Amino acid sequence: MIKPRTPPGVMELLPRDQVAFQRMLDTIRQTFERFGFLPVETPVMELSEVLLTKSGGETERQVYFVQSTGALEKSGEGLPELALRFDLTVPLARYVAEHEHELAFPFRRYQMQRVYRGERAQRGRFREFYQCDIDVVGKDVLSTRFDAEIPAVIAAVFERLAIGEFTIQLNHRKLLRGYFEGLGIEGEAQFAVLRELDKLDKRGEDAVRATLAGDGFGLAGEAIDRLMAFARVRSHGHDDALAKLDALGSGTALFEEGRAELGAILRQLRALGVDEARYAINLSIARGLDYYTGVVYETTLDAYPQIGSICSGGRYDNLASHYSKSKLPGVGISIGLTRLFYQLREAGLVGTVDSSVDVLVALLDDAGLEAALVMSQQLRAAGLNVETQLEPRKLARQMQYADKAGIRFVAMRGEDEAARGVVAVKDLRRGQQFEVAGHELAAALLQARELREGALA
């Protein structure tokens, strides 16, 4: 006998949690589609040489390689041919480069699949997890107008997920790098300083100041003061965001470019009607140092800052330099849904949801089987999700089962109800029982379900 268990580092859910997870996935997908993003799915395995174009990064050390039994037998031949994707960005780059002449640009795709990383197993770290990504990829150029559409999508997703107040934090790499230029920090040193500023939350201001004043950087006290003041800039509300941008003083051409772009994004967000409480500038966020080149986004839950960013991304100059000579600038974000779900559950923010089953059609005795089957099929034809009790059990046990399974309604038609042309319905959520004419049953239950879906939307 083999002990049935999953490998460490994966999230596998029981059905009721899976229903909750699936509803989140559906909401995200529906919202992505609202904004015109197109679905893409890529294979879980890519050719190793395609996947591993750069090496040395932490993620690259966590790649899972795939070998068939045959390949395993003649091992010692270097890297296996196949490897599991560790994010959805590298597959997107490969996909766009491969199908460059078949796709319409700007290409707006969403992709919601699992990715794999050979993480050391520990609580809350996953070796397999969902990413929900959107990207808009241009050919040669991509208007910065797309940079403003992305936060509108983020806002719509998290409003509909209804997991609490959130803020989309905005920063801009040109603003950051232009500001550094103004302080005489150039080239590679900019990345080094960025890396230090990124540690402000973790290490605290004093430690970061000490590092910047130390041997590696040797920055003057005044430059450090100005860096710290810059990194502390946060806005509250739309007008304040524009005012804080204005108040930064003048700077290099790059700095002014960043300020103009970020200002335009803010104004476009207002035109899109995004609630101004949902976005703010935060000049400390750095994000993907060697990848992003324009706006960067992080999203935090106001009441749970310790969860960190729940949706991040930004603008990049060139998606697929390893696979294509074309310049493919883009902008995108990613939601790590497995990790988010895990943390929401830890924080008690994922409640039990109703089952995907709307109604259990009860069976009181064998003589009622045919009537129960007919009623079930009628309800299904009307669009309801129905489980039929196929073997008679005590009614109390059928109720108990429905209650435990999160099925809200139990429909019963005994001899008495059949004679009167009605169905008895128990609403387990409200603890009420009522009768409804047989031909009105589907409509009554559908209305109740729409109320639930309305509450979710």
Place this chain on the structure above:
Amino acid sequence: MIKPRTPPGVMELLPRDQVAFQRMLDTIRQTFERFGFLPVETPVMELSEVLLTKSGGETERQVYFVQSTGALEKSGEGLPELALRFDLTVPLARYVAEHEHELAFPFRRYQMQRVYRGERAQRGRFREFYQCDIDVVGKDVLSTRFDAEIPAVIAAVFERLAIGEFTIQLNHRKLLRGYFEGLGIEGEAQFAVLRELDKLDKRGEDAVRATLAGDGFGLAGEAIDRLMAFARVRSHGHDDALAKLDALGSGTALFEEGRAELGAILRQLRALGVDEARYAINLSIARGLDYYTGVVYETTLDAYPQIGSICSGGRYDNLASHYSKSKLPGVGISIGLTRLFYQLREAGLVGTVDSSVDVLVALLDDAGLEAALVMSQQLRAAGLNVETQLEPRKLARQMQYADKAGIRFVAMRGEDEAARGVVAVKDLRRGQQFEVAGHELAAALLQARELREGALA
């Protein structure tokens, strides 16, 4: 520069095909949920010792093993710890055994995920493919009434997928084995004879007759005649199916048990209102020789028999004997959607579908940007999927783009329309243009979309 390409043996779709594929997945999922099946997703990787409980089968030779970079470095230590699932049945067995005390039985689950097999790469053979499975798993016992619900689900799925007339072929292992008993074919010889009958289509009757008369079997001519007559039984319509069952003559206890069960299934299918043209008995189908113990199902497209079975399954005695001492009988089916989609496309049965984007909001000049953004958000709030043209282009090019992308409607509001409070809408499918009052736009487009969805359902 690395050539961007996928590994052989995977199906990756361009967005419009992906939309068509996604609609099929959604339809299948929706139908599974209609019948009260609950969602389950399992990790793509299982512990190798959990996955490989039996060895020697063809599928077991096609397992993909997974190794992290670290594990790869210290190779030569036997099988890797992890392997990719090759079907959804073994993970179901592990899942049910692992969560036996948390699940409610009978447990009705659906699972729609990809599985992996190290197939020799050739056209139409996939190394990664979707399976869409449902199973009902009982504890200790499971009423054969569930066996009749499964074909009702199959019928609902393929009616809604609308890919042509189909027939669910039914057979019963007890009927088969009971009939063999009556001919004096017992024990292992039953499996051997079944294997031969299963080749009737491929090898033809003469070749199979020769084998059954030959050294290994040594069956008498009369026994072979009766086997052939039995395997040729097909029904047309409900009454004929019952009559053909009756006409089989009497047999062993096992035979009578099979006949009674298959008859009950047929009668329950009628009570469920399943169109009698959709099911038939076919006593030649064998299916999963060492696994199924009761009813077996195969589904074929009437106009495309060469595609073979598009949905198969049956009743089994014990799901998880490797992982649990409990007896877990069940019944289930699987749709291999990747292969089906491939074959439908080859046969020209997957047409181009509309984009998931309902409407493109055109942009005539930069001055119109804010109005276009506002209109887009209003349409989204009403439930429409909207792409906004963010940079002005010639209107003809915007139309051309929408047409190529399968976006049915283009909404335009120039100065003239704005002054009159209307929006001009081009319906690219009908080649018509019309005007609608601004506040009626969403309702008009929603109605058109519902017409499309109605046509799909």
